Amino acid sequence: MQQHNFSPGPAILPPSVFQALAAGIVNYHDSGLSIAEISHRSPAFLEVIEEATRLVRELYQVPSHWEILWLPGGASSQLSTAPMNLVNPDDTIAIVNTGYWSEKAYDAASAYCHVHRTDPKRLDIPEEAKYLHVVSNETIDGIQWHTFPDVKIPLVADMTSDFLSRPIPFEKFALIFASAQKNFGISGITCVLVNPTYIPDSPNKIPAPKIFQYKTHMAEQSLYHTLPTVPVYSSLLMLRWIKAHGGVENMYALAKQKAAMIYQEIDANPNFTGLAPIEKRSIANACFYGNSPEIETQFLTFAEKRGIYGIKGFPTIGGFRASMYTGMPIESVQYLVETMQQFTAQAL
Ligand code: PLP
Numbered sequence: 001m002q003q004h005n006f007s008p009g010p011a012i013l014p015p016s017v018f019q020a021l022a023a024g025i026v027n028y029h030d031s032g033l034s035i036a037e038i039s040h041r042s043p044a045f046l047e048v049i050e051e052a053t054r055l056v057r058e059l060y061q062v063p064s065h066w067e068i069l070w071l072p073g074g075a076s077s078q079l080s081t082a083p084m085n086l087v088n089p090d091d092t093i094a095i096v097n098t099g100y101w102s103e104k105a106y107d108a109a110s111a112y113c114h115v116h117r118t119d120p121k122r123l124d125i126p127e128e129a130k131y132l133h134v135v136s137n138e139t140i141d142g143i144q145w146h147t148f149p150d151v152k153i154p155l156v157a158d159m160t161s162d163f164l165s166r167p168i169p170f171e172k173f174a175l176i177f178a179s180a181q182k183n184f185g186i187s188g189i190t191c192v193l194v195n196p197t198y199i200p201d202s203p204n205k206i207p208a209p210k211i212f213q214y215k216t217h218m219a220e221q222s223l224y225h226t227l228p229t230v231p232v233y234s235s236l237l238m239l240r241w242i243k244a245h246g247g248v249e250n251m252y253a254l255a256k257q258k259a260a261m262i263y264q265e266i267d268a269n270p271n272f273t274g275l276a277p278i279e280k281r282s283i284a285n286a287c288f289y290g291n292s293p294e295i296e297t298q299f300l301t302f303a304e305k306r307g308i309y310g311i312k313g314f315p316t317i318g319g320f321r322a323s324m325y326t327g328m329p330i331e332s333v334q335y336l337v338e339t340m341q342q343f344t345a346q347a348l
Contacts, residue, residue, distance in 0.1 A: 007310030142287030
């Protein structure tokens with residue numbers, strides 16, 4: 001049975017991307033070698049990482065002085081390395097308290113520097129704060145900043161769940177990062193966009209270990225160590241796909257269209273209720289509840305029997321979450337909407 005994959009990540013990629021990835025793993029460009037078994041410093045892999053970097057720059061019109069890095073460790077490690085590179089341990093940063101991933105950012109940064117937590121409505125930021133950490137899209141809570149806040153200090157953004165599916169006003173940012181496994185590849189690599197202006201020459205009283213310094217990776221085009229090569233190759237294939245399908249502008253238009261379809265059904269269907277406040281609803285992750293525990297259990301079985309995969313909500317939140325990243329075809333969202341309608345019709 002065809003599966004409609006709404007997994008929150010690792011997430012759906014287009015079949016053509018997986019086919020090209022599989023072919024490259026078996027025999028990369030007829031070289032008789034797998035992309036997985038060649039040196040990360042080989043000319044063939046250098047072409048891969050350079051084109052991937054070029055495509056991120058082109059798709060986002062990244063300002064020319066910004067650096068683009070490919071780092072392992074997921075967005076999770078960036079929650080620690082961002083403060084380690086941008087500020088000193090006696091400095092203060094601010095974090096907007098939006099949900100699960102802003103809490104993770106708070107925990108990680110608190111181990112290194114002073115952290116002021118602020119409410120998204122008030123945005124009270126201490127004078128001394130060096131930057132404001134925002135989670136562009138809270139993957140678990142299903143809420144999103146539709147317009148990034150206007151503040152006097154630069155933003156650091158965790159864009160793990162909406163990178164490449166929305167525009168970025170670069171002038172507001174010092175740093176942006178996103179793990180690949182939702183919008184542009186398989187898990188194992190994180191794309192980190194750095195405005196070097198914000199990386200002070202001697203940032204720390206105790207410098208971060210060399211492997212965690214952005215400058216180390218900037219100096220070596222992300223090849224300081226053996227980086228996860230296959231995830232970078234998957235990112236290249238997905239970036240090419242995004243470019244061939246109208247770039248970020250079209251990904252954004254499609255994301256809005258997919259979100260409108262699912263939220264319309266959530267609001268119209270008597271069995272379901274949306275989780276997030278309407279004005280904050282994420283266009284990447286639509287979270288909703290069934291209106292009783294029985295409806296939740298029955299709908300999950302009903303949907304799974306029809307080939308819908310990955311819609312169970314995060315354990316602490318419950319309910320359902322439909323993740324609709326760049327690789328998600330609009331037809332699958334239509335199919336989920338019809339499944340919700342059929343579920344309600346047969347229950348009547
Ligand atoms: N930040 C956000 C918004 C996420 O959704 C996730 C993962 O789901 C992460 C950070 C952590 O990413 P990783 O698991 O790649 O470290």
